[in-house]
Amino acid sequence: MNETIRIMKNHRSIRSYLDKDVPDNIIDELIAAAQWAPTSANGQQISIIVVRDKDTRSKIAVMAGGQSWIAKAPLFFLFVMDYYKASIAAEMTGRELVNVESIESTIVAAIDTGLAMQSIITAAESLGLGIVPIGGIRNDPQDMIDLLGLPEYTFPINGLVIGYPSDLSKQKPRMPQKAFRHEGQYDKEAVKTAIAEYDELMVPYLKSVGRESEGNWTRQVMNYYDHIVYPKTLPVMSKQGFKNHK
Numbered sequence: 001m002n003e004t005i006r007i008m009k010n011h012r013s014i015r016s017y018l019d020k021d022v023p024d025n026i027i028d029e030l031i032a033a034a035q036w037a038p039t040s041a042n043g044q045q046i047s048i049i050v051v052r053d054k055d056t057r058s059k060i061a062v063m064a065g066g067q068s069w070i071a072k073a074p075l076f077f078l079f080v081m082d083y084y085k086a087s088i089a090a091e092m093t094g095r096e097l098v099n100v101e102s103i104e105s106t107i108v109a110a111i112d113t114g115l116a117m118q119s120i121i122t123a124a125e126s127l128g129l130g131i132v133p134i135g136g137i138r139n140d141p142q143d144m145i146d147l148l149g150l151p152e153y154t155f156p157i158n159g160l161v162i163g164y165p166s167d168l169s170k171q172k173p174r175m176p177q178k179a180f181r182h183e184g185q186y187d188k189e190a191v192k193t194a195i196a197e198y199d200e201l202m203v204p205y206l207k208s209v210g211r212e213s214e215g216n217w218t219r220q221v222m223n224y225y226d227h228i229v230y231p232k233t234l235p236v237m238s239k240q241g242f243k244n245h246k
Contacts, residue, residue: 014130
């Protein structure tokens with residue numbers, strides 16, 4: 001196992017940070033690592049807004065549902081689904097931007113965002129930085145759009161807190177690999193068995209981090225998935241030009 005793989009396997013989310021700025025040259029390297037990630041059709045349908053201003057980060061923390069680590073860490077990246085660039089290409093070529101009517105455009109941008117984010121996560125952790133992804137930026141996407149001046153054909157997909165850890169959190173266990181890796185075809189029975197095993201594994205972990213009230217994985221995950229977590233996503237996306245109806 002080489003050092004890159006070791007770093008990736010040692011990942012954990014960090015929510016406690018030192019009062020220490022991330023140098024400009026490191027920020028530049030993180031952005032470069034993300035920009036060289038692959039994008040579908042070389043469309044480069046992603047942009048990153050670097051947020052260092054504390055007041056702005058404090059506002060984002062509130063919009064994201066009260067996630068205080070956004071305000072406390074020195075650096076926040078907002079990952080933007082960006083077809084505004086493609087709309088400029090449409091203007092320059094005298095053609096129509098049609099793909100934003102399809103759910104495919106959203107899937108493509110979400111995949112590309114994930115690839116870029118993982119590149120930054122690996123690069124950041126290799127430099128001794130800690131991170132935590134923030135899906136909560138979709139909690140109130142219109143306010144996020146207004147705050148950061150996002151144009152039409154863009155949408156805030158995800159966020160990433162970055163800083164120097166004040167302590168390392170416990171690494172959360174993962175499901176047995178038989179629930180993740182399938183040989184040839186999907187093995188439903190293996191998944192059921194793995195989930196039962198994982199529930200048992202998560203009980204002591206949740207207790208060790210003071211979250212025993214969540215019970216186990218099945219109860220924990222259904223606290224999120226028994227309702228629509230971010231109901232404003234679709235209407236705001238539509239307002240931004242993404243119809244998602246084809």
